[in-house]
Amino acid sequence: MDFKTEVNRLINEFLLTRPDLFLVDLKISAASDVTLILDGDNGVTLQDCLDASRAIEFNMDREVHDFSLQVMSAGLSEPLEFPRQFKKNIGRPVDVLLNNDSKIEGELINVDDEKIVIRLEYRRPKVIGKGKEDVVEDKEILYSDIKKALVVIKF
Missing domain, CATH: 3.30.300 (GMP Synthetase; Chain A, domain 3)
Structure with missing residues (x-):
């Protein structure tokens, strides 16, 4: 052998x-x-x-x-690659770089064998009227669409 x-x-x-x-x-x-x-x-x-x-x-x-x-x-600076790594980081903020080079940052809230779900929180202009509104949105991302994912370390 x-x-x-x-x-x-x-x-x-x-x-x-x-x-x-x-x-x-x-x-x-x-x-x-x-x-x-x-x-x-x-x-x-x-x-x-x-x-x-x-x-x-x-x-x-x-x-x-x-x-x-x-x-x-595997250190905190290492990218997440496997569903088991994503699963153990549920509840933590993550930075995800997609294959199209766009970035998404949010809280990892769910994981399965095909995708992850990230909770995004942001402000956007109101649809009607002036000012801004808070938005909370859950976004599903397929593993095949992820180029790189890192846990965000906040102090």
């Missing part, structure tokens, strides 16, 4: 024992530098990263194939 296939098999076996965790990204360079990014329904702890690292380290023979391994959690 080649190196990449073996690493994939080991991480998938580990994830079967931890259904609350999921793989966001796995990169293996030509120099056998392995970078594993995990996320979890309830976040990822340092212990989770250690356990994933051990699942690979203890089952690979460095005499056969030398490698470096880095296991980390």
